[in-house]
Amino acid sequence: MKTVLITGATGSVGGHLRRELAGRYKLRLSDRRPVKGLSRSEKFMRGDIAKMADALRITKGVDAIVHLGGYSVEGPWDAILQANIIGCYNVFEAARRNGVKRVLFATSNHAAGFYRRDETIDHRACPRPDGRYGVSKAFGEALGSLYSDKYGMEVFCMRIGNVDVRPVDRRRLSIWLSPRDLAQLVTLGIEHPQLRFEIVYGVSGNTRSWYDNSNAVRLGYRPQDDAEAFAAEVLARDKPEDPVAAKYQGGAFCVLEDLPNPAAPTPGRRAGARRRASAAGGRGQARSG
Numbered sequence: 001m002k003t004v005l006i007t008g009a010t011g012s013v014g015g016h017l018r019r020e021l022a023g024r025y026k027l028r029l030s031d032r033r034p035v036k037g038l039s040r041s042e043k044f045m046r047g048d049i050a051k052m053a054d055a056l057r058i059t060k061g062v063d064a065i066v067h068l069g070g071y072s073v074e075g076p077w078d079a080i081l082q083a084n085i086i087g088c089y090n091v092f093e094a095a096r097r098n099g100v101k102r103v104l105f106a107t108s109n110h111a112a113g114f115y116r117r118d119e120t121i122d123h124r125a126c127p128r129p130d131g132r133y134g135v136s137k138a139f140g141e142a143l144g145s146l147y148s149d150k151y152g153m154e155v156f157c158m159r160i161g162n163v164d165v166r167p168v169d170r171r172r173l174s175i176w177l178s179p180r181d182l183a184q185l186v187t188l189g190i191e192h193p194q195l196r197f198e199i200v201y202g203v204s205g206n207t208r209s210w211y212d213n214s215n216a217v218r219l220g221y222r223p224q225d226d227a228e229a230f231a232a233e234v235l236a237r238d239k240p241e242d243p244v245a246a247k248y249q250g251g252a253f254c255v256l257e258d259l260p261n262p263a264a265p266t267p268g269r270r271a272g273a274r275r276r277a278s279a280a281g282g283r284g285q286a287r288s289g
């Protein structure tokens with residue numbers, strides 16, 4: 001049985017994945033905080049990926065890494081820098097030094113959150129991050145590409161939408177990923193015999209999807225769930241979104257600011273911010289190859 005490291009194992013995606021993968025792999029779970037309720041096929045190894053020594057220790061001797069660890073929403077630059085830039089680099093570099101070939105990287109829809117909702121994007125879509133968090137995910141994708149091309153590592157980047165037992169709002173109807181579809185995608189990323197570098201969307205087979213996920217399908221992904229089954233109940237309690245957030249796939253992340261933002265859509269500035277956002281929406285949408 002393969003030994004698979006899950007970084008950031010105490011997070012909610014880690015929790016769903018542990019449940020779904022139970023018995024399929026020996027799981028080495030790592031995080032800064034202890035993981036609760038270990039099963040017999042799970043081991044916990046404490047580690048802070050912002051420290052290279054820890055990254056080297058937790059990645060030693062595993063067959064594959066599912067890298068979920070890091071700061072998982074928009075936030076202060078220093079936190080993102082430590083966890084998602086330095087931490088992500090340390091995980092890839094430690095994998096290389098330890099001879100771990102396969103890395104599954106949990107990137108995010110927010111690496112491309114500034115595409116409009118009336119656009120359909122595929123795995124070739126150029127990153128259009130909607131915040132510093134999104135930039136850090138685009139960085140991880142670029143790093144994975146480098147480690148694949150230069151060192152022959154096998155890197156599977158999953159631009160995850162929102163993992164939950166059910167979609168929670170209108171935006172999530174387009175980007176929802178059910179726990180069992182998450183597990184299918186991760187298993188595919190671990191087991192596929194011929195991976196070099198791939199970007200796929202971590203979403204279920206949602207009727208309202210903004211993604212052409214044909215690259216995942218080409219590799220064998222067959223999602224079992226569709227958020228549409230929850231659409232009526234979600235829309236019945238739907239609240240209006242900020243107009244800028246409503247225009248873009250990244251939603252509120254497109255307007256969230258940790259710092260004072262001169263472009264924030266406050267009443268006096270809303271028109272200018274809209275013009276800027278609309279100009280951004282007019283850019284070419286995808287690069288080829």
Ligand code: 15L
Nearest residue numbers: 072073108109110160161162
């Ligand atoms: C993400 O990337 C976050 O990690 C998650 O917490 C959600 O906010 C999700 O995106 C989303 O877009 O709903």
